[in-house]
Amino acid sequence: MAERTIPSLWSGMDRKALAIGEFTLRQQRKRLSTWVVLLVGLAAMGVLTMFYIDAMTRDYEAIDNDGDSYDWDNDGYPNGQEILYGTDIFDVNSHPGILDPSILPDDPSLWVDEDDFDWDALKEGSVGMDDNGDCDTENRTPSQKDANQNGIPCDIQIVSDRYGQGTFSILSDGNVDEDPDDEAYALESIHRSFVLAIGKLGVVFLIGIFVPLFMATGLIRNEMNSGTMHFMLAKPIARGEVFLYRLLGFYALAWVYLTILIALLAIVSGLMGPSEGFFRFGDLGVWMAVWLASILAITVYGMLFCTLGVIWKHGMVLALPFAAWELGMILTTLGAPDAAILRFSVIGWAMNIVDAGAALAWQDTPLLIQMGLWGGGNGSLQGSEALNLFWSTPGLDIGALGTIVVSMLVLLFQAAACWLLGSVLFKSKEID
DSSP: OOOOOOOOHHHHHHHHHHHHHHHHHHHHHHOHHHHHHHHHHHHHHHHHHHHHHHHHHSOOOOOOSSOTTOOTTOSSSOHHHHHHHTOOTTOTTOSHHHHOTTOOOOOGGGGSSOBOOOHHHHHHHSEEEOSSSSSSOTTSOHHHHTTTOSSOSSEEEEEEOTTOSSOEEEEEOTTSSOBOOHHHHHHHHHHHHHHHHIIIIIIIIIIHHHHHHHHTTTTTHHHHHHSTHHHHHSSSOOHHHHHHHHHHHHHHHHHHHHHHHHHHHHHHHHHHSOOSSSSOGGGHHHHHHHHHHHHHHHHHHHHHHHHHHHHOTTHHHHHHHHHHHHHHHHHHHHHOTTOGGGGGSSHHHHHHHHHHHHHHHOTTHHHHHHHHHHGGGTSOOTTHHHHHHHOOOOSSSSOHHHHHHHHHHHHHHHHHHHHHHHHHHHHTOOOO
């Protein structure tokens, strides 16, 4: 005798959720507006990526930041070579060839980018040493060799700020790291700037807010106005469940779309970015943070905009001021990521996740920015200002992992609050 299966409450909810979610997903797939919104978002990200690819394939001029490749006295020997041997760069009769006839003039190109940043030393001990020896020469006084007065001749000392904000002061002895590799720095800083900019402004904000604005606002309202909501409510199902299951159908499409979009961006940037191997695996932590932030952001925005659609048939009009508020908040995160007003937004908490993920993956970025702004003491290097703009320390002073956990909980709470509010309002509405 076959055993009878007693349907449980959970199995009944599963069937209802699957039916309404599948119906919603099928609706979304058949609407032309859905594909227009998704393709426009994809095209916008594609255009920005083309600018990035152009920047990564462009040749950057090697700039002689310290003048070592010049020959000011026209004796055939570059200034850097004369400084190294202690001869006078302004006297045509004083050059290394007089000291030793076997010393031939160097090619001037050897003295461009010849004293690059010593990143390993800087990161490990906060002290970078002179690379090419033009600091520690016999004709320089002890005070010139130890201009930063730290007791170590010919070094760069990195002093972090006492408030723990991730900024540094650079105290350099003369002729140390004064001529960095401009192209290497530009490629690295522009790459990181692109990942942060398109991750924050492109994916989390633009895609995260405009996809639900056009696709989720009318999920309940359109069915109420057309009368098809009566068919959904004909079976014993609570309105709050209908509200949730309709959104789950939307999320099934939106989450997959975001995942594919971010995966494509990660692949392109991983292949095109500067790297010793064929792919930059070190960026995956940042892209994971962008994915998590965008998934949570689009979840909250979807709940909120669907609720606004329940309140008024022109829910998109109500959503536009909120979108403008969020735009102001994301601009605030670029300059003041720890501003208290950001706690009253969705995007502020989402940006915390991205910033924390970047802080974990690229721990040397604050140092990279400061070295680029210092530029060897001869003006900022290309890409440093852009990286300084898009890089932000996490807005919560509880560590990167703590910031991610707290921000996730807050965003989930915001989504739950919007769902409860939308369900209550939906229950009180008359259906045409």
